Amino acid sequence: MQSGLSAHDIERIHWMTLALRLPEGGVMAKFQDSDSCVGHFETVRWQFGLYCPRCKARDIAPKSSRKTYRCRKCAYHFSATAGTFAHGANRNLLTYFLAAEDIIKQKARMSSFESITGHEFKDQHGLAYMTARRLLKLLTEELLLEDGGLIGRCICAKEINVPPDIELGGHDHFHWLFEALQARGIR
Numbered sequence: 060m061q062s063g064l065s066a067h068d069i070e071r072i073h074w075m076t077l078a079l080r081l082p083e084g085g086v087m088a089k090f091q092d093s094d095s096c097v098g099h100f101e102t103v104r105w106q107f108g109l110y111c112p113r114c115k116a117r118d119i120a121p122k123s124s125r126k127t128y129r130c131r132k133c134a135y136h137f138s139a140t141a142g143t144f145a146h147g148a149n150r151n152l153l154t155y156f157l158a159a160e161d162i163i164k165q166k167a168r169m170s171s172f173e174s175i176t177g178h179e180f181k182d183q184h185g186l187a188y189m190t191a192r193r194l195l196k197l198l199t200e201e202l203l204l205e206d207g208g209l210i211g212r213c214i215c216a217k218e219i220n221v222p223p224d225i226e227l228g229g230h231d232h233f234h235w236l237f238e239a240l241q242a243r244g245i246r
């Protein structure tokens with residue numbers, strides 16, 4: 060490999076970048092409840108306009124009192140999270156955001172022989188063990204996508220400026236991120 064970094068270090072560059080892009084003061088300071096998370100989720104998900112998750116039509120009736128949209132073409136009723144990794148989780152979206160923040164922070168400082176266990180995660184988020192394991196897997200998979208996937212784009216919006224003389228994906232990039240995280244007190 061050209062950069063000389065291990066696969067784990069390359070993945071850690073991804074996690075450290077997400078961690079640096081978390082909001083100042085944390086997710087809790089930015090999102091007070093699941094309603095504000097849903098509002099933000101919609102803005103990010105449909106940044107290029109609202110469309111039906113089933114048939115992709117853009118002719119959508121406004122939100123009903125039940126907080127769902129209706130597709131005028133295929134009559135599908137859908138909520139903000141329909142058809143995404145967080146399908147059906149509208150009321151729990153704050154838990155998802157906080158859990159994702161926690162995963163990012165932990166992964167950003169983990170060596171190759173550490174991992175987050177379902178038991179720790181359950182205790183940290185007050186979840187049942189099976190729920191914790193499912194959420195941990197679901198969120199980790201989403202967060203590994205480019206820019207942290209949909210949830211990454213929801214909570215990791217802070218601009219960071221890697222100096223232009225640093226080669227992305229190399230040792231210097233790794234160390235720059237490492238030091239920037241220390242400076243922010245995330246390590």
Ligand SMILES: [Zn+2]
Binds near residue numbers: 113114132133
């Ligand atoms: Zn439709």
